[in-house]
Amino acid sequence: MKYLPIDKQLFIKNRAKFADKMISNSMAIFNSNDIYPISADSTLPFAQHRDIFYLSGVDQEESVLVLFPDCPKKENREILFLKETNDHIAVWEGEKLTKEKAFETSGIKTVYWLQEMEKVLFELMTQAETVYVNTNEHYRANVETETRDARFIKWLQAKYPGHSYKRCQPIIQRLRSVKEPQEIEMIQKACDITEKGFKRVLGFIKPGVMEYEIEAEFIHEFKINRSAGFAYSPIIGSGFNACVLHYLENNQPCSEGEVVLIDVGAEYANYASDMTRSVPVSGKFSQRQKDVYNAVLRVKNAAAKMLVPGTIWADYHVEVGKLMTKELLTLGLISKEDVEKEDPNWPAYKKYFMHGTSHHMGLDTHDYGILTEPMEAGMVFTVEPGIYIPDENLGIRLEDDYLIQKSGDPVNLMENIPIEIEDIEKWMSK
Template sequence: MKYQNLETKLFVNNRINLIKHLKNNSLAIFNANDEFPRSGDQTFPFKQNCDLFYLSGIDQEKTILLLYPDCPNPLYREVLFLRQTNEHIKVWEGLKYTKSMAEQTSGIKKICWLEDFDHILHSIISYADHIYLNTNENNNTVQPIAYRDIRFIEEMKSRYPLHHYERAAPILRQLRETKSETEVQLIQKACDITRDAFIRVLKFTRPQVTEYEIEAEIIHEFIRQRATGHAYPPIIASGNNANILHYCDNNQICKENELILMDFGAEYANYNADLSRTIPVSGRFTPRQKSVYKSVQNVLKEAKKLMKPGISANDYNENVGELMTAQLVGLGLITMEEVKNQNPAYPAYKKYFMHGISHHLGLDVHDFAHRYTPFQAGNVLTCEPGIYIPEEGFGIRLENNILLTEEGNIDLMADIPIDAEEIEEIMNSSI
């Protein structure tokens, strides 16, 4: 891993909080992600299962965590199983966790090799009443592939059919959406690296530069500061490309008087940042571009004020819709007559602002959280209004990451340039 060692207490506390939610005499098992084949003899870069990392801090393939707090044998109340390294693996793949390194990282005393998992599990499972197993229950996606957790569930139910099986995911959803102080610090670190990459881009961008050259500047700064890499595929969308919400070809020349909508973020220690900014290729906004830009920024400012513990996502989105409607009317993009006659299921503003305003952020960019419970202190949320005008050849999105507290919101990206005039000043100071 490129990132620096993390505090062990983060993972110890996460396990303590999980155990509080388990039924009496329960055993819980968490698996590492698969190593997915790419082509030939290659695999895609490994990304750890976020729940396993959350509970152990172990960032290595073929890892299993077993928790059985009521186990009659105290040796097996917390057990971490690792792939055993050897000289061949050391030569070809490099350093892997030793038992002492894994104990230092996770705070777990009992570290075993993976080959011992079946024997140890079989020796204690008959004493447990409930077995908690995990799956990816993020409802933003459907998993068509039988990934490791799914295969493991089938195997467990075949071998031990009479146990009471429970879902670990609802507990992790509840725990992960409220960030600890250490987690906030890690997200802040990812935001700080993202800030430096953005400032680098401001000083680099000029007419005739390509979208992929901008992407290269970003990843350069990320890796230089020990980030793992991109939190998600970066969007570097010049001109009308900005009206493709998930544009990621990043292969066009940035032309004079165009805007570039950039959506990117660093991943640091598996925690993510998520930034959107829109800048003028030539270093100056046109009057129309600046007018739309300031409308988006006004929505961002007011939407951040609405993000308070206790507000429901539905009420929040409705209020933001009213803010956006007022701005679009002021820009002449929609009329009050259209607003008056709009379909409540698809309001008039959706023609120019068609995506959501916020999502949870953390170990996943679209982090695991309950979409139907009110926001609460400790949530980290994006705030990302946008106005997209294909007929005028540009789109604008601005996005910051916000920590909710009882005393008021904290903008984790407050020091990243956002005012149009500041962006123009930085871009022209390097000429």
């Protein structure tokens, strides 16, 4: 791992919070992610399942976490099962967690090797009445590949059909949506690395630069600051490409007079950041570009002030829509007649601003959060309005990450990243 060690007290506290929500005489089981094959002997880089990381800090494949708060044997109330390490594995794959190192990482004293799991699990299952299993219930999830958790659940329920089974997700989604101070520090670190990357590219962008060259500048800066890389696939689109919401090719030249939309974020210790800026390729915005840019910026700033405890996500988006409608009327992009005749299910402003304004952020870029429940202090949300005008080859989106406070305005975790037109142009002239 490139990141610095994390104090195990964070994971000890996270497990205690989860255990507190479990019913009596129950056990919860969390699996690491698979290493996914490409073809031949090639694999994708390993990325840990965020749930087991959140609860243990273990960032290694073939790991299993068991929580059994009411286990008669005190030593078995928290268990890690790990892939056994040896000198051969150390030579070929690098050092894996030893039992001692696993305790230093997680605070879990009882560690078994993975080959012992079936035997140990049999004893635990004779003592537990209910088992919490983990499935992916994120509102944007589209899972087509059978996961390690899914295979494990099939095996467990076939071997132990007499037990009751419950879902981990209602508990862990609520817990993960409200961040601990240590988690905020890591998100802030990711935001700070993103800031360094953005300031680097502001002096690099000019007519003729390729979108992928901008991407390369970011990854260079991220890597030298202990980030494993992008928190999500970067979007770097100039001109018309900025109007393609999930444009990922990043393979076209940035031309004079265009605006390049840059939606990137560094990760740090598996925690995400999520930033969008729109930059004039020539170093100066045209008047039309300024007008659209400032309209988006006003919506972003006003929307951010609504991120307070008690706000309902769906109601918030209705209010942001009203802000955007006002700006689009001023820009002449929609008319009063368009608004009067609009379909309530697809308001007039959606022609130029068709996506949502905010999502939870944390260990995942689109992090856990139950959208029907009120916002709480400690949650982190993006704010990312945009205006997209394909006929003008112009797309503007601006995005920062905000921490909700118990009272007052939220904290902008990206407040040091240039966003005002004057600051963008100033940095580009250096």
